[in-house]
Amino acid sequence: MWEVVYPGRSLQVSNDFAVLRLREAPEVEVAAATGEELRLRVSEDFRALSVEAKARDAKEAQGAAREAARRKANEERREAAARAEARALRNAKGKRLACQVLLVLAIFLGSVIGIACVKPASGLAAGLLAGGALCCCCGVSLFGVVRGSADESYEMRFGAWAGCVGRLTLLAVGMGFVALVGMTVQHSQLGYWWSSLIVWPISCCWGGFTLLTRCFGAGFLLDDDQLTTLDEERAEAEKEVLNRSIVFKGEVSREPGRECVASWPGKYESAWDSLVASAREGEVSAAVVFLPDGTSDFGRHDQIPPQECLKGECWCVPLYGEEKDWGCRWWTHWIENVEAAVKNNAELQVFFFEGLTGRGKVPSFDAAGAEHLRREEVNSQRKDFMKSREFKKAVDRGLNELSKEPRWDSSSPYSREVHRLFLAWLPKEKREFLQASEGLGNSQKAEVAWLERKGYRYTEVDVSTWLHADDVSIAVARSAEPTHPEACLLAASRKISL
Template sequence: MTFDDFLRASVKGNRFFYCLAVFIALARVIVNMAVILTPRPGRSVFYGDHWPIVLQMTDGFLRPVLGGLSLLLFFYRFNWRSWLQRSSLAGCCLTAFISLGLEFGAFVMNEELARQEFDFDSGELVGSLWSTRIGLALVTGVKLLALGWPKTAFIGGITYLIWMGSQYNDDDETRTASPAFVWGVLVAVTAANAGALCYEAESKQQMLRDKEARRLNREAGAKKEKELKDDQFMRHVARNVFFLRLGAGLTVWDAGYLPLVKVFGHQLGLVPAFLLTFDNLFVFLSLLVLGGIVGRRGTLDPEEVLAELEHMARTNGQRIAFPGRVNSHSRHCIVSFPGRYAEEWDAAVRKVELQRGACSLACVFLTDETSGLGGHEQNPEHPGDCWCRALYGRVNAAAYISIVEDPSSMTEDELRFKEMDAKAMGQEFLRRGSQSDAEWEREKENAEAKAQEKCDKNRGLAPWGCCWFHSWKKNVDDAVALGQTLHVFYFEGKLGRGKLQWNELSRETSVAQARKDSGLGASQTAEVAYLQKCGYQFAEHDVVDFYNFMAAHRDEE
């Protein structure tokens, strides 16, 4: 059994874990009551002598209950595949056991040993409290990794270990000399971690504001029908941006709070037991909230949301080739999706690549020669020919030319991509500039002549090639072999329209007729025709249902 299998089977819904959490909480309550109600030597150090017995008993009951309830939440909400939740679970378990150890020490220690353990400036109490921060350090590290800050996460982890070593150093000279240096390093790294979290919160929020502004501008310009919005994802983004800021604040608070307790604990009249309860409450709440345990059911894992945000920032303004992805653990596969819905396509790729349990996506997107754009693959049904003949018949020379009449109507990225595509496909590319009308017409005539030559030389094969179909077909075959349900998405309001039979794809008149009121893009028409040819059953969806579909078809193991 692997560690993953152990986590999967031993926490969520496991009665032994439930009973263990309850047993530990009850055992701690019993130990605390024994310490409070019996004249133990360590009691006067741990609880003090000037607090009412009722308040001491309340503290002795509350602290174990906090630990028990924190662990019980994992029985109901634990996602064994989430590193954030794994870190949170580890931190909660460690905090509970360290508290149990301190409570038991107060029960069995004599007064001298108790003072060595619980004294603020010379004892090990503050060092023990620092140990409970392992879970918080892991949670912060996982978030930084998900956001693309691996070096900051690594340096933060190393600094935490060095700081912990300084807390438990038995060499008095080293112990008195090292804190100043290590404290300075801790402050610097804490500022770096908090700064990274704050920066990511602000930059990701600004990125989404810009994205929303572009969407509204496109709608206002009537470039296409009203665009879709992933409202669920946006709600989760807002929630996680808030928690990034909260995490930054907690990181700064934690770096200063315990050192100040160590220096000023006696002057403030703090009692070790009450400090331990307050600190446990702080650690448990931080772990449960930042680790994604607390929240409404159906809430996305914060780690996945952060990874999606990092992916969006990394690919913003770029086109990334996508070869398709068949998730062997899923029961569903999207086999055809309209490329004109660019935002939704990007979301589909992002979710399939990053979300655990996401459905498969057989569709491919080729961006350059390296990824296969302009390439051809042999059709085994017609040896010696590629798939182009079956998919398109013989294309005319117009397919070998790419003309931009009005560059001002396109963004710089759109122009750059269009030129790159033309180069990859061997097309003639023309962009209108300051030419006169006569000059522009002559350039177009020359380009059309060259396009005709290329078309004849290439025997009328499609310049964009058929590699995409070969890769798509393999993905579909893999999904069918796994028994996955196939899904096809149509343009908004055009469900089921525009389908052709496989043998009609190469007939120009049939294709033109289907295009008049089609709900499918050009590539989709070929995809759906092939599915019908093979007798594959598929579910049909309007693209307006896309985000709901993605949320509903996550197969949790």
């Protein structure tokens, strides 16, 4: 019986013969005789095994580092795009508001200048003109007060137009006071000097307050409603960025006979990004569709055309066995893309998991939904497994010492080991069912079954053709046999330290 030894741990054995092999490469195996008190070290006594293990560990770590860097770069690009989109939305709204504000400001300023130019024919007229000028001048000054200094609220309202509106507002305030000076001179020459007592006290107060807020004011901070508005705009911007950058509805070339990617395993995220980028540049023809959460078509459902003679309110039923939250709108787009590719005599390509080309198919499209439900039922037992004695035993032996950093296929040494232990824990029938399902993603199984249902020929391709050169050729054992990523032993003698 094989025993698992995790990194940094040792194992007490009782026989005089030991066989060691790598958990994820069982073909790498060495054997040795042991003595009563002999202490063996992999790095010293099994050098060939140690060299292979270290090389695989180094390549795994490098792959995880590359994947982390790619994901970080993608996230930073999306964040930058979301910020730019949010600014664009704010600037568009700010432009409309700026036009409205400047129009009102122009009306006030024009009124002040117009009133200042009128010669009063009587004392009553002079008083009325002074009162009108005062009201208009206060209106102009009000915009200067609101402008303030370092005003977050002002920036939030006008976006990129805040500076323009601010400068024009201050210019209008200055021109308004010049107009008042001219009106005062004119009224004094006509003998209505007292009208200045109506205009100047309040105007000076307004003007002084404007100057103080401009020079020393801290401005107006955002209130809760404005903060909520900014959050909503950011969410709207992120959704727009998702729709523009991540959402992919396919790019099928009309060039006759060209290769077309008809099915893709989604867990290879970085390779998927490369595929989408190439498709958008016209370098690759792709019928595949991706409508993630947070986008406009996510969660939408489409009815099955009557001529297909399939049961269900929407495509979710034949695809997944039941209606799903993410919807089936993607399937409608996918079928349209495939039909367009077939019409142009394209060579349809189905990409399989690395090293599993041709595996993971369902018997027929009619069985896709039922098999999906069965896989979900079996995988749901993982929660019970995580509470099992076998899992706790593995944790005690050092399971958590394995790296959890994902590599190019979204797996890590830890996740792969947990999956192997889970398979070993399952009854034989369920274990073999899950093992037979490996090779294609859940949606891929339905896609391939649909191609076969329609009689469309396709080429089976290993996804490694799209992987980074350094990410290929680390084959990992998918056996449910309870052995370990670092090394495994078969009936060794005393105590062996690995």
